[in-house]
Amino acid sequence: EAGVTQFPSHSVIEKGxxxxxxxxxxxxxxxxxxxxxxxxxxxxxxxxxVKESKQDESGMPNNxxxxxxxxxxxxxxxxxxxELEDSGVYFCASSQExxxxxxxxxxxxxxxxxx
Amino acid sequence: AQSxxxxxxxxxxxxxxxxxxxxxxxxxxxxxxxxxxxxxxxxLQLLLKYTSAATLVKGINDFEAEFKxxxxxxxxxxxxxxxxxxxxxxxxxxxxxxxxxxxFGTGTRLQVTL
Numbered sequence: 001e002a003g004v005t006q007f008p009s010h011s012v013i014e015k016g017x018x019x020x021x022x023x024x025x026x027x028x029x030x031x032x033x034x035x036x037x038x039x040x041x042x043x044x045x046x047x048x049x050v051k052e053s054k055q056d057e058s059g060m061p062n063n064x065x066x067x068x069x070x071x072x073x074x075x076x077x078x079x080x081x082x083e084l085e086d087s088g089v090y091f092c093a094s095s096q097e098x099x100x101x102x103x104x105x106x107x108x109x110x111x112x113x114x115x
Numbered sequence: 116a117q118s119x120x121x122x123x124x125x126x127x128x129x130x131x132x133x134x135x136x137x138x139x140x141x142x143x144x145x146x147x148x149x150x151x152x153x154x155x156x157x158x159l160q161l162l163l164k165y166t167s168a169a170t171l172v173k174g175i176n177d178f179e180a181e182f183k184x185x186x187x188x189x190x191x192x193x194x195x196x197x198x199x200x201x202x203x204x205x206x207x208x209x210x211x212x213x214x215x216x217x218x219f220g221t222g223t224r225l226q227v228t229l
């Protein structure tokens with residue numbers, strides 16, 4: 001079974017440009033999460049989808065970030081326009097609630113560098 | 116609100132020595148607790164999780180962690196370190212379930228020396 005897949009693995013863009021990150025969750029997982037780790041700091045929650053609906057977007061830094069999950073499958077996270085402080089590793093995770101037996105599975109992350 | 120504190124951003128042990136990575140949590144409700152590991156150039160992998168079933172939790176690769184409510188701790192241990200254990204380890208907490216949103220600590224990078 002394929003795990004959580006993220007594209008691209010690395011992205012270097014200039015300040016002011018737009019970048020779109022993609023996450024393909026494990027098939028059948030209704031929950032999809034985005035997290036971000038800024039260098040040297042903790043991994044922070046950004047938002048949570050249940051199927052195609054945004055359940056919790058309390059961690060989104062500002063309105064330059066837009067997340068979508070088309071048809072409840074893959075998700076994209078767009079940053080427009082990118083700023084220097086947006087640099088970091090963006091992780092995606094998916095899970096399927098199963099009465100305490102399941103856990104979140106993480107992708108390898110996308111390392112975003114804004115220069 | 117929940118929070119996690121990992122004491123020591125870097126820990127170095129000799130191969131064969133005990134590994135002890137510290138994690139203290141704060142939670143307003145009985146927590147679900149996790150340890151994840153990130154090997155170089157890989158994603159986060161679940162080592163083990165506490166779900167209130169047992170206070171001593173065993174995970175993969177001989178890691179285990181003990182939930183101590185009185186100390187609000189969930190320290191990760193391994194009796195004998197192996198070179199392949201070199202990685203970054205993250206403690207995390209969730210108030211609502213094992214498949215839910217996680218609050219992470221800042222991570223501890225484990226170095227294993229000969």
